[in-house]
Amino acid sequence: MANPEERKGKLTLLLAAATLISAFGSSFQYGYNVAVINSPAPDMQRFYQNVSESRNSTVSEGVLTLLWSLTVSMFPLGGFFGSLLIAPLVNNLGRKGTLLFNNIFSVVPALLMGVSEVLESFEVIILGRFIVGICAGLSSNVVPMYLGELAPRNLRGAVGIVPQLFITIGILTAQVFGIRNILGNAEGWPIMLSLTGVPALIELILLPFCPESPRYMLIQRGDENNARTALQRLRGWKDVEDEMTEMRLEEQSERAEGQLSVLKLFTFRSLRWQLVSIIIMNMGQQLSGVNAIYYYADSIFSSAGVKENDVQYVTVGTGTVNVLMTFAAVFIVEASGRRLLLLIGFGICCAACVILTVALSLQETLYWMPYVSIGCVIIYVIGHAIGPSPIPTVITSEIFRQSSRPAAFMVAGSVHWLSNFTVGLVFPFLEWLKCSQQTKHKGHQVLKKIVGLVPKERTS
Template sequence: MTENEDCGQPVERKGRLTSVLALATLISTFGSSFQYGYNVAVINSPSPFMQQFYNTTYLERYDTPITDSFLTLLWSLSVSMYPLGGFFGSLIVAPLVNTLGRKGTLLFNNIFSIVPAVMMGVSETVKSYEIIIVARFIVGICAGLSSNVVPMYLGEIAPKNLRGATGIMPQLFITIGILSAQVLGIRSILGTSTGWPLMLGLTGIPAAIELLLLPLFPESPRYMLIQRGDEKTAKRGLQRLRGWDDVDEELLEMHLEDQSEKAEGRLSVLSLLSQRSLRWQLVSIVIMNMGQQLSGINAIYYYADSIYANAGVRETDIQYVTVGTGAVNVIMTLAAVFIVEASGRRLLLLLGFGLCCGACGMLTVALTLQENITWMPYISIASVIIYVTGHAIGPSPIPYVVTTEMFRQSARPSAFMVAGSVHWLSNFTVGLIFPFLESGLGSYSFVIFSFICLLTLIYIWLLVPETKSKTFLEICQMFARRNKVEIKLGDLPTNDSKGSLEDLVRVTTF
């Protein structure tokens, strides 16, 4: 706090984007989140050549061509093993971040990127399609960990007035990763019969960069203070991140949070599920993560080429339309970084799900009428772009931000474990069943996605509060009445009253 010269009242000092905070954000998101997006889209464009490799390898082994049904099964596994690995990665988030820390877990996670990168890079040389399927599962573990740990790390190192913007950075780099894979997948670059193994293997480069540079930056000060009890290291890291020496107020807020959680201890997933004071926070992150994935976004990424082909786009133009869609995704996510602190989380979620709902309805109409109206393919493309725009500003990035904000230190790892499990199971479900939905329902498959977007929007409108610029304890208070608990906080202590922190927080049920 600083003192206002005119009235002598304390004025809150706002955090600023220091070089240390900016570089820690860029390195962690490029090294981890970029890979998540890259591996979502990397097998889309070269899929015909990869399936040709599967067929050729099978023929050389067994002297008979592969059946269509078995080839479909192998390809479905190549696609769906990635989100399945993500689910298993999300299951080990809590034990790893509690043991190794946030930064330590990100460094450890690079094993699950570099090893499968080598495996996929040599798959054609060793003539094994099985190694691709296994590698996709392993790199999925990397994505499952990074998609949960990076937002947690950034949410804990950022000041509260920048928490939304830094919290969207992982999603921004996911979209950049998707776009990079789409560009490299162009037929004149690496989307060829000889270039696809290199394209798959490139995912190891961001991991190597993170492994070299991230050790230079601080571990989460909240983790060091609250879970490790190392106030000296926490203070030193906080001073580097904030760019000034006077960080006592922020340390005091951490102490206050620590004292409020002493009675609870570190919450496991089972104990988290039984906590009355966290009931609606938990329901909210489950609904938002289900809505995020079951709204159909990964159907767009996994099967973009087939969607555009069904929409009537010429085969030679599909790869460029796909890249254009990826570029829109990056631009709109970048826009969300700059507007999230002004507009808030809730408005972006409502606007995003609303646009997705309308776009899915419009896409259904366009696909249904495309045989009768020659210009309907353009409406289909516009619908996909509107959908991607809506998802990029709200449903894609904001659930990660609010998961960090809705839970305090003791519950946060388990909360991310639950959110991540729901996220990846929903992702896996969409990736697995969408081809069957597309063949069975045709254009009407997007009606289901539209309905899911509408239900999620209604839930957010009725039950999710705004969390921007709030401390973790203030957000806890906002949920208190809905959870039918009362959280009483005394006046914020001064620097000379730290010894009585345990007297300042009392949690009682109504």
């Protein structure tokens, strides 16, 4: 028998392949669809207006803002409904089977959004965003669950962050494609929206060659032979009896409980603090506003005083920083621990938000404040990338056992996507109100000058 210490930390070719295929085919799409409508937003809004006018109806600025908010927020709303499907699908189809089935919710909306301009229908885009949101809601939780059950214990943290890394790569890819000279223009945005189907097709071809989760096959299906075979392929050696014994003990201890539903999960006193922890982490992750940066990056940087021609490049730069810091988190998570990275990450985000608020308030007074605003956004992204973004799914996978894990991911996913939906829907109205107040303030100043309440500026 080989020394267990020699096996520690072994990343086999099959485990690496399963990690990359599932993360690219599923997690990448989540990130891509978060940022895909940021750069082409003005051209898409013109399309909305033109379609409405062709139907002999006018669209006010408020209605257009509402339609665009729905376009953005239908994605996280679909994510919420996708998260409700996690437990029934992973318990019946398995982890790998659910990921394969989930590609339906990517290919169909890719086709719908790709032909929206030909059909002259913005409703098709809104529907497509909702359906691809279902895909993201499932993949954002099933991929970490799948990889957490494939990886050896000492690699679960690093492997568990890979899906978040591919989410950031998806965001960056959408930001690069969104450069106006590439696809972020009036002709290219339908192609840009439809490209989300490409990773799904690749996953449909390659993922069947990867194994199903051994824990799922043994504990939930009772298929010991296939579980052992899959584990041997994943570990790269024949002697896997230690892990098989561990899984059998877990199966025996959970046989009396059975699969926990969400309602049962909330009634278990022994799981109360674990449940509270994942709810708070997912609320903090999303309500901190990280996805508002990617949904409306160009608008945010324009408000911060960035020149119009430079906005798209600042956006890409922010996405690049996000990828690099998440990549760094893959290597430091095991050494630093989950709790420390969360505390440091949220601390950096909090400090950056406070300074950003002050900088935005003073940007018309001090000419260099826009640079401070840009720096604060980048620092915020760095803080979020090393802790709040990747760690919650890793912890959810680790602190719940096989019987409660699907229900726990269902709860975590629901909180995640409802919070995401709130940010996506509310943010443009906050910005619209801010612009309205600024316009009103300037109007009052002009009126005061006209009626003589404020001395007019001297002219030479």
